[in-house]
Amino acid sequence: MELLLTNARWLDPDNLTIRDTCLRIRPSPDGGPKKELESDQFQDSETCLEFLDAPPAPDAEGSDRQPPVRVIDCGGKLVTRSFALGHHHLYSTFARGMPAPPRTPTNFPEILDLIWWRLDKRLDLPMIEASALATALLCAKRGVTFVIDHHASPFAVNGSLETIAKAFESVGLGHLLCYEMSCRDGEAVKEAGLEETQRYLASGRIGQVGLHASFTVDDDLLARAVALADRYGTGLHMHVAEDMADQNHCLHHYGKRVVQRLADAGALASPHTLLAHCVHLDEAERELLRDSPVYVAQASESNLNNNVGLGRYDDLGPRVILGTDGMHVDMLRSLKAAFIAGQSAESLGFQEAYARLRRTHELIREIGAPGDGANNLVILDYDSPTPLTPENMLGHFLFGLEAIHVHTVIAQGRLVVEDRRLVSRDESEILAFAHEQTQRLWERLR
Template identity: 25%
Template sequence: MEAATIIRGGAVLLKEGLKTGWGVKLRDGLIAEVGPNETLSAQAQDTVIEATDQVILPGFINGHNHMYNVFSRGISTDAVVTEFSSFLDDFWWPYIENRITPELAEITTRWASVEMIDSGVTTFFDILEAPNAIPGALEREAQVIREAGLRGILTFEACERMSSENAELGLKENADFIRNHADDPLVKGAMSIHTLFTCSKEYVQKARAMAKELGSKFHMHLSESVFEPNWTQEHYGKQPVCIYDELGCLDSDVLASQVVQVNQEEIDILGRSGASAVTMPLSNCEVGGGVAPVTELLEAGVKVGIGTDGYINNFFEVMRGAFLIHKAHRQDPQAMGARQVYQMATDMGAKALGMENTGCIAPGMLADVITVSMNDTPTPINEKNIYDQLILYRNPADVKNVFVGGKQLKKDGVITTLDVEKARADMRQACAEFWKFK
């Protein structure tokens, strides 16, 4: 029998609530047992971790990331952004996206992995927007993800804004990656497009058909601001979700990101279709896109995950944003409770990505677990306040241990799979060159 890892915790947070004095046993990449610490017997070859001052949680699910986005942090340009289309045309595309190379994608992947492990993220969905980095950029990213030990779905954002040749190359990049990683235990692919204003209807349908044939998720950015719905009304006379619906592009394997400026009819269509969504509360603020109707999406039965967008990768900050922004927007202190946010960041977020075997602590689930310190808070953590304490008052420094598939990526607060200081130095050096403009 293969050696196990036993984590004796101060508590385990299960779907049914907090179990004090419980721990978990990890074996063969799965959670083998969950129960009171004294019932988790250890053999001579097993590793035992004493974490009785920590709570054991499922790893967080970052449902939408752009790892290359690290290059935008603190960048100074002459661009003056006035609204969303200006953000893309005058800043994002010329200064960031069009300048990413495979080498730069690899460097940012390594640093983004540091940030995700530090925050307790064990699974993520990433979209590379870099038309001049293909072919081959996704494979460069995959090498780093395996090195880091994370579980990732990597995809390239295919669209027609550069050229028809680049548009076809984007679809091929995704299709090849999906096929090559069909049996990869850590890294998978997906089919991704940008928007209806950068993709023709025919191109959308082609990408959708490829995703169906390959058995992959089909992803799009959807109505991040008023720009896309205004554009589709002008060009097609309909709202974006209605267009996707008429094209036969909505069902349970669809993942729509952003979903900010959608009306009730569109929300109802998404709910009926079985499509999932991911919300990025903080980056939506950055681009002036608005506040996504997450509560309405949830009420319609849409599975909604939480993503960082690569903007602020401190996942606790992003969860706090989801918790607070909707209360202010709706002027309702009961909107978006801490437990709801936690579910979106774990179990529901996993299901939104089509993953049924992670996102909660239970025997048979993937051994993707984290431990968070619980005895150093100024007020006690208990079964009644656990979600508020986690969402509002914990931070990456409180994440002490991170496991993915039973492999330890963070031990006693220190990342073990990556050289953090080298990753930081490489990132800063790359930025020094990337921030030089002619």
């Protein structure tokens, strides 16, 4: 069914101009990987009415049947492109209120060992499905219609990526997935990660080749991951220098810093590669990244939460995007956090902060993943006490707009959230399933 948005205030995501108009939204064809760029604007409501009353155009078979159209009166609300989450860990959805670790971590390696690795080792496929559904629900209600996820479940590897993909698609969201491979759980789990990644990519799915971080990835796994990415025309998705422990391990074991190790392995050659964090880099590493085509994901709130420091991204080239690292799924919140953190780390300006929010779309388009076309929109119920103009719209994004203003969300041309409620799936059913699987997970953590 086509959608017709009347009485809309279209906020152009590129130049932030605002105009009163109507939008005709066509759904993406099922299984059509690159055909979702379907959104036509109309100059005024009179033109919209003419469209509704106009004789139907013949379809491919010569039929004069008019496709069904649903009219949504936006009532003067803002309509703009929805958001994409550039780096996430969906299994962290079940960390809210989880049992405390056996002792309080005192550094970043202990945070991984006592919290996150303790959690991901206990996941099974029902838990993964429930966390993916809950993540998709939370994303949709915050105007996020595409997620780049970095998944780990060392003892439930087989089928994990397809489970996540189907869960996201059942809600209506696009995705770019990978399995986070490492050597931390032994050779069998390492091989399972390679097999899962190859199986997923060989099925025709578009994804990335996931690695945890240099200090948990040996030379054999790194080389095989690069070769696998090359074979399927994709890139890596990997944590880089999140903490100095990563650099110290690399210097001790390989006699070089992390980014140099990746460069020597051919891991910086693809524009489909995404490196998360990149907090602790020296000038030589910064130059290597700047001269490469790879993307870098900033996750300031996670860095602050883990006390690993704040990255400086202003000289890494024009390919820095925003992620949450599993802290939450709210990209407007992530934008504000990146901006505030950037004041001390790099004197980040309004324009570049907003560009990082939107640059994730460029990576998705570069890699050719479906589900992030022009028919992904968010209707914002933003009753500002101050005027909205192209000149001050960046200020509204940074200091005014929040997830609470997300009213309706259209993903791939279909309604997924209407009047702040999920409509593509039964919201209460997803939450009940999530609660059930959370309890199972938490019992394993006690």
